[in-house]
Amino acid sequence: MQVTGAQAVMRSLEELGVEVAFGLPGGAILPAYDPLLDSTVRHILVRHEQGAVHMAEGYAHATGKVGVTIVTSGPGATNLVTGLTDALMDSVPVLAITGQVPTAAVGSDAFQEADVTGITMPCTKHNEMVAQPERIPGAIKEAYHIAGSGRPGPVLVDIPKDVLNATLEWRWPEHLDLPGYRPTIRGHGKMVRDAIDLISRSRRPVVYAGGGLVRAGAEQEVRELAELLELPVVTTLMARGVFPDRHELCLGMPGMHGEWTAVMAMQEADLLITLGARFDDRVTGKLSAFAPNARIIHVDIDPAEIGKNRPVDVPIVGDAKVVVGQLVDIARKAGDAAKPDTGEWRAQLRTWRNEHPLRWEQDDAGPLKPQTAIRAIGERFGDEAIYVAGVGQHQMWASQLLAFSAPRTWINSGGLGTMGFAVPAAIGAKVGRPDRRVVAIDGDGCFQMTLQELATAKQHDIPVVFAVINNGFLGMVRQWQELFYDGRFSEVELPPDLPDLVKLADAYGIPGFRASTVAEMAPILDKAYEITDQPVLIDVRVDPTEKVFPMVPAGCGNDEIIESADEWYARQAAQRQGHDS
Numbered sequence: 001m002q003v004t005g006a007q008a009v010m011r012s013l014e015e016l017g018v019e020v021a022f023g024l025p026g027g028a029i030l031p032a033y034d035p036l037l038d039s040t041v042r043h044i045l046v047r048h049e050q051g052a053v054h055m056a057e058g059y060a061h062a063t064g065k066v067g068v069t070i071v072t073s074g075p076g077a078t079n080l081v082t083g084l085t086d087a088l089m090d091s092v093p094v095l096a097i098t099g100q101v102p103t104a105a106v107g108s109d110a111f112q113e114a115d116v117t118g119i120t121m122p123c124t125k126h127n128e129m130v131a132q133p134e135r136i137p138g139a140i141k142e143a144y145h146i147a148g149s150g151r152p153g154p155v156l157v158d159i160p161k162d163v164l165n166a167t168l169e170w171r172w173p174e175h176l177d178l179p180g181y182r183p184t185i186r187g188h189g190k191m192v193r194d195a196i197d198l199i200s201r202s203r204r205p206v207v208y209a210g211g212g213l214v215r216a217g218a219e220q221e222v223r224e225l226a227e228l229l230e231l232p233v234v235t236t237l238m239a240r241g242v243f244p245d246r247h248e249l250c251l252g253m254p255g256m257h258g259e260w261t262a263v264m265a266m267q268e269a270d271l272l273i274t275l276g277a278r279f280d281d282r283v284t285g286k287l288s289a290f291a292p293n294a295r296i297i298h299v300d301i302d303p304a305e306i307g308k309n310r311p312v313d314v315p316i317v318g319d320a321k322v323v324v325g326q327l328v329d330i331a332r333k334a335g336d337a338a339k340p341d342t343g344e345w346r347a348q349l350r351t352w353r354n355e356h357p358l359r360w361e362q363d364d365a366g367p368l369k370p371q372t373a374i375r376a377i378g379e380r381f382g383d384e385a386i387y388v389a390g391v392g393q394h395q396m397w398a399s400q401l402l403a404f405s406a407p408r409t410w411i412n413s414g415g416l417g418t419m420g421f422a423v424p425a426a427i428g429a430k431v432g433r434p435d436r437r438v439v440a441i442d443g444d445g446c447f448q449m450t451l452q453e454l455a456t457a458k459q460h461d462i463p464v465v466f467a468v469i470n471n472g473f474l475g476m477v478r479q480w481q482e483l484f485y486d487g488r489f490s491e492v493e494l495p496p497d498l499p500d501l502v503k504l505a506d507a508y509g510i511p512g513f514r515a516s517t518v519a520e521m522a523p524i525l526d527k528a529y530e531i532t533d534q535p536v537l538i539d540v541r542v543d544p545t546e547k548v549f550p551m552v553p554a555g556c557g558n559d560e561i562i563e564s565a566d567e568w569y570a571r572q573a574a575q576r577q578g579h580d581s
């Protein structure tokens with residue numbers, strides 16, 4: 001059967017079971033938007049292509065499937081770059097289809113021409129410009145497979161307009177022809193046995209659980225392993241929820257703004273059982289001072305991660321779900337012999353947790369503290385909701401203070417730290433999981449980077465709760481200026497009424513509510529909770545002076561963690577005195 005290249009694009013997506021694509025048309029991709037009208041693929045029209053790629057990411061985060069975005073050539077494609085980089089850093093499976101100028105015009109600086117495969121080479125797992133119409137089904141099938149398999153990531157297929165307009169004999173390739181692309185799934189048997197041996201001989205082990213466990217769907221296996229061997233677990237920013245926060249073995253989040261006990265447990269550990277995590281600098285702090293006495297087991301599907309930042313004692317390449325399953329099997333067979341003696345260590349960790357809880361002070365009559373507001377949101381919407389965050393203080397408080405009991409209920413931009421992520425990613429998450437409440441907890445700075453997508457949410461009746469934690473500042477930058485630049489605030493003020501967010505909600509045709517005090521919080525949350533058929537915006541006015549603690553100051557080792565501003569200033573003063581005397 002003869003089809004056009006454009007029809008082949010849509011048909012390929014249908015063959016792959018793609019339900020939805022996020023995009024915005026333009027000249028070069030126009031041919032593909034015509035057969036879209038007759039396709040089973042649902043299309044969500046965005047207001048900015050950055051919105052489309054973050055929506056695809058949010059969809060992928062929430063569902064585990066590949067998120068799809070379709071945009072035009074030149075500026076349409078370049079607007080994807082931030083999202084593609086974001087997806088690469090956080091291993092999010094995304095398929096991007098971009099239009100390109102006609103083949104004959106490529107290289108001529110034609111209208112809306114950009115070297116998209118060149119530009120996106122370093123920020124995609126793989127990309128291809130399709131030269132022949134017959135290649136379209138194979139290119140899309142392969143791209144989809146590469147995006148979702150192995151270490152997931154973004155893959156881009158660029159198709160010139162003449163290739164979309166040309167005809168081909170439709171043929172869906174039965175087999176994938178990807179020589180050299182064969183991710184290792186099963187861990188090496190000897191390494192797995194060595195890992196169990198090392199675990200059994202440890203006294204202060206910690207499971208360092210990373211986002212790879214979420215991508216692999218390994219929550220069951222990691223829980224079995226931890227319970228079987230009584231291993232304490234830290235869950236990184238990307239792994240929140242993969243091990244339940246309320247579990248007695250859970251220590252919470254490590255890292256720059258991690259919980260004191262999680263940070264110190266890693267630091268004092270004699271063994272880190274690293275599962276789908278990558279020794280990111282936000283977790284390790286000063287690398288040379290990180291976990292000095294710990295031996296390292298490192299499980300990762302990407303061999304390039306192993307030993308990249310920290311030498312490894314037992315390297316295991318494989319899918320985290322499969323490898324952790326293998327570890328559980330061997331440990332079961334070994335019985336008590338596999339079980340380390342962690343009693344003393346766990347008692348120590350319990351003491352630390354009691355002595356070092358997260359703290360903030362809320363005066364009921366005083367300004368609303370962001371922590372109080374975020375806790376209240378978490379309690380109102382519960383563990384069942386999916387929470388999506390922007391980047392900054394609100395993201396750290398949300399990660400610290402919401403209780404996660406399942407994976408894929410916490411979505412954020414961890415590796416790239418992309419402001420503007422939350423609004424579109426929350427929309428994508430809700431499209432993927434219409435059965436769940438989706439709450440975006442955003443900063444006023446982040447929100448203003450992609451707020452135009454409120455129109456997308458309204459137009460398509462996507463009922464997300466957008467909660468803006470409005471402190472009138474680029475709060476995280478303000479925090480650094482206060483602590484590390486003597487309170488010299490430079491270019492961080494965003495007047496909280498500009499724009500007036502309740503009026504803005506009105507302009508977008510959605511309900512908007514405001515709370516500025518503790519007493520006002522519960523009623524507006526109740527109102528927002530009742531609205532389930534359209535988006536809703538809440539403007540939460542909070543104390544701009546509040547800071548995120550604990551904190552491992554940049555460049556410091558994790559043992560230099562501070563729990564309050566007073567502690568930081570006291571340390572500075574002591575250092576100055578040391579210099580003076």
Ligand SMILES: Cc1ncc(C[n+]2csc(CCOP(=O)(O)OP(=O)(O)O)c2C)c(N)n1
Nearest residue numbers: 392393394417419443444445446474475476
């Ligand atoms: C696109 C982008 N630009 C700049 C930054 C640097 N940055 C990190 S956090 C932050 C402040 C965020 O402010 P806001 O959204 O109001 O959140 P808050 O920290 O106040 O909670 C900035 C500017 C970034 N992460 N991303």
